Amino acid sequence: MGMERIVIIGAGQAGAQAAVSLRQGGYKGAITMIGAEEAPPYQRPPLSKAYLKSELEEPRLYLRPAEFYEAQKIELHLGVRATGIDRRAKIVSTDDGGAHSYDVLLIATGAPPRQITAPGADLRGVHYLRTLADSDSLKPMLSAPGRVVIVGAGYIGLEVAAVARQAGREVTVLEMAPRVLARVASEPVSEFYQTLHRNNSVDLRLGAAFAAFEGEGRLHAARLKDGDVIDCETALVGIGAAPEVTLAKESGLEIDNGVVVDEYARTSDPAIFAAGDCTNFPSPRYGRRMRLESVPNAIEQAKVSAANMLGGEVVYDALPWFWSDQYDVKLQTVGLSEGYDDLIVRGDPAEKKFAVWYLKDGKALAVDAINDPASFAMGKKLIMSGAALDPVTLADASIDLKTLV
Numbered sequence: 001m002g003m004e005r006i007v008i009i010g011a012g013q014a015g016a017q018a019a020v021s022l023r024q025g026g027y028k029g030a031i032t033m034i035g036a037e038e039a040p041p042y043q044r045p046p047l048s049k050a051y052l053k054s055e056l057e058e059p060r061l062y063l064r065p066a067e068f069y070e071a072q073k074i075e076l077h078l079g080v081r082a083t084g085i086d087r088r089a090k091i092v093s094t095d096d097g098g099a100h101s102y103d104v105l106l107i108a109t110g111a112p113p114r115q116i117t118a119p120g121a122d123l124r125g126v127h128y129l130r131t132l133a134d135s136d137s138l139k140p141m142l143s144a145p146g147r148v149v150i151v152g153a154g155y156i157g158l159e160v161a162a163v164a165r166q167a168g169r170e171v172t173v174l175e176m177a178p179r180v181l182a183r184v185a186s187e188p189v190s191e192f193y194q195t196l197h198r199n200n201s202v203d204l205r206l207g208a209a210f211a212a213f214e215g216e217g218r219l220h221a222a223r224l225k226d227g228d229v230i231d232c233e234t235a236l237v238g239i240g241a242a243p244e245v246t247l248a249k250e251s252g253l254e255i256d257n258g259v260v261v262d263e264y265a266r267t268s269d270p271a272i273f274a275a276g277d278c279t280n281f282p283s284p285r286y287g288r289r290m291r292l293e294s295v296p297n298a299i300e301q302a303k304v305s306a307a308n309m310l311g312g313e314v315v316y317d318a319l320p321w322f323w324s325d326q327y328d329v330k331l332q333t334v335g336l337s338e339g340y341d342d343l344i345v346r347g348d349p350a351e352k353k354f355a356v357w358y359l360k361d362g363k364a365l366a367v368d369a370i371n372d373p374a375s376f377a378m379g380k381k382l383i384m385s386g387a388a389l390d391p392v393t394l395a396d397a398s399i400d401l402k403t404l405v
Helices: 013-024 066-071 132-142 155-166 187-199 246-250 295-309 373-385 391-395
Strands: 005-009 030-035 074-078 082-086 091-094 099-101 104-107 148-151 171-175 203-206 210-214 221-224 229-231 234-237 272-274 279-283 288-290 321-326 329-335 342-348 353-360 363-370
Touching: 005 013, 005 099, 013 030, 013 295, 066 074, 082 246, 104 295, 132 155, 132 234, 148 155, 155 171, 155 187, 155 234, 155 321, 171 221, 187 203, 187 321, 187 353, 187 363, 272 295, 329 373, 342 391, 353 373, 353 391, 363 373
Parallel strands: 005 030, 005 104, 030 074, 104 272, 148 171, 148 234, 171 203
Antiparallel strands: 082 091, 091 099, 210 221, 221 229, 279 288, 321 329, 329 363, 342 353, 353 363
16 A cells, blocks of 8 residues: 555644654655644643643643654644545545545544533633643633632542642532542542542532533533532533544444544554544453543554554554542552452552552452552552462552562
């Protein structure tokens, strides 16, 4: 197959990594990257942490300096949206009237926030957080009077709650589930974070059914289904993310909770690959299909897609990991705990340093390490090695983890 032109839709972590990996892999043809945002490819995690606090300047978020793309002959079309994929003619059309032909295409469109359908959702003062522009428009709330209401106690909601509290704002967090991080964490981890936020004077309401935002043009209150009204000047909606699959779907690619790819990151069209948050891929390690929203996944899957675009046959089977920063606490998770049959808490949550180990058939499946980088590192090793672990030894924090390897 002639490989003179590669087009990448999406200029986030996955798209940028793929472009870099293609050049590192010796690809000499044209690379065109189409990004809906004005900024060159950047990292998103600091948007709810250091960047939101103004501890990090915008250029520090950039994955590579703008000059890099010029030097590498990577053509960036920023502030431009892809509007269609013509798979027969192999052309991507864009909203600035462009038509970009490709030999191979990569879809790396990510997963934007789920929109809330409640009344008042379009009032000024109601925010989502995914882009630089979103973070910039949220920053003023840190120095503004008035309460901040956060709908959804996932990572983004809790990270912003922590930043807002540290800036002295009054914060209410509303979560429908009976515990925070219900979709991603176990009971001991949820309990730890509930205590952490309440100890930092967050008004955390669990089992809280949100009904509506109220205000005239501008947000003034949030109303719950039980009739309770919370006065507020700012709201952040963090109710999860949905894979951006519109273009892929319209062009007839297979979709199922994301763009469906095989173990080589290839879609149902052999000339089209996909990587990052928007993909649904098979995991040999876990023996099932999954979609992950994480930086490591975007990077590793993009590397695999680049290698395979260049004719490789690399199977994507990275071990998933994630992190979250809230107050003085760093959570590092490695592996996926779904399907565990034993849970061991090692260390003391009250000391703000502990780890939760998830075992299946006596082997490590996942680890949640809280202010405990050593457990995170050892967890990675023990999951990879598939070593048999003794729960009693593991639970004994006086025994050095190194002896388990």
